[in-house]
Amino acid sequence: MFKFNVRGENIEVTQAIRDYAIKKISKLEKYFDDQEVTAHVNLKVYSDKTAKVEVTIPFSFLTLRAEETSPDLYGSIDLVVDKLERQVRKYKTKINRKSREKASEVLIASVPGEETSDEDEGIQIVRTKRFALKPMDSEEAVLQMNMLGHNFFVFEDAETGGINIVYQRKDQKYGLIETDNF
Template structure:
């Protein structure tokens, strides 16, 4: 069973909101044979134009699920986020199963540990820092993980060369690859 960490910005997270979000998010548990011990981080925001935004991040040891939605109704935003996360899980499971079946390989994906610190160095202000546990994967898996996270780039260890590579999404919606040389 998932644990939930819910917080609100410009809104009090009432028991009704908490109960509804928990009920809807627990729907994702059916996709896992052994529901892992993870904490779903849920943020509710209400803006001055009365729009409600819901952000959900669920970090597994093999995947990070993340989605956000904004709508005029908070409960509708919760529903939209859950639907988006459910599509991500189905897409992930389909790709992993197909890849494992085709290549007979064990597919592992990295976990991200976010560190919220502020550093100032030579006039450059670093407002966010992330640490990556790089696990070997091929380019296709890296692109899949990047898309699942909704990011425009992704850093990974190439499973064939052992080098650190970066995939990124170009403005034409194609992908680029930066390969590093190990000296």
């Protein structure tokens, strides 16, 4: 069961817009077993009359996130829901394949923290996020990273218990940083 937090930037969110967004995003509920989560929907309209829709749905084991921009707000909502649905299907297919291969329970990481920004005057940490690390293998970590749209992902290695990082390289391949436990 989804709850919704729909807000607008540079736009008044009318009941019609709210209802349309909720109706479309609610289609994703069929993929999840009665989990109560809040879907965060952010609607933006720019001066060039384009509309951007961002949706984030944080589950305990996965965070779905997508954004789309088009000349039409309703079109952007449709596009972002299509993107989220593709992410869910890809995730479910991957997990089903993994569980058949391993015939064991698959544990999935929670949301990674966001990168901080560096200022020219020196390093200034402007945001701190905490998140729980859950055991997984590097392939699952790459999948989670891609679904979140990030270029790195921190996770606990299921086999070694070490804290590792996967990242996307400039050549679009992936790298793995393994840490030593002392």
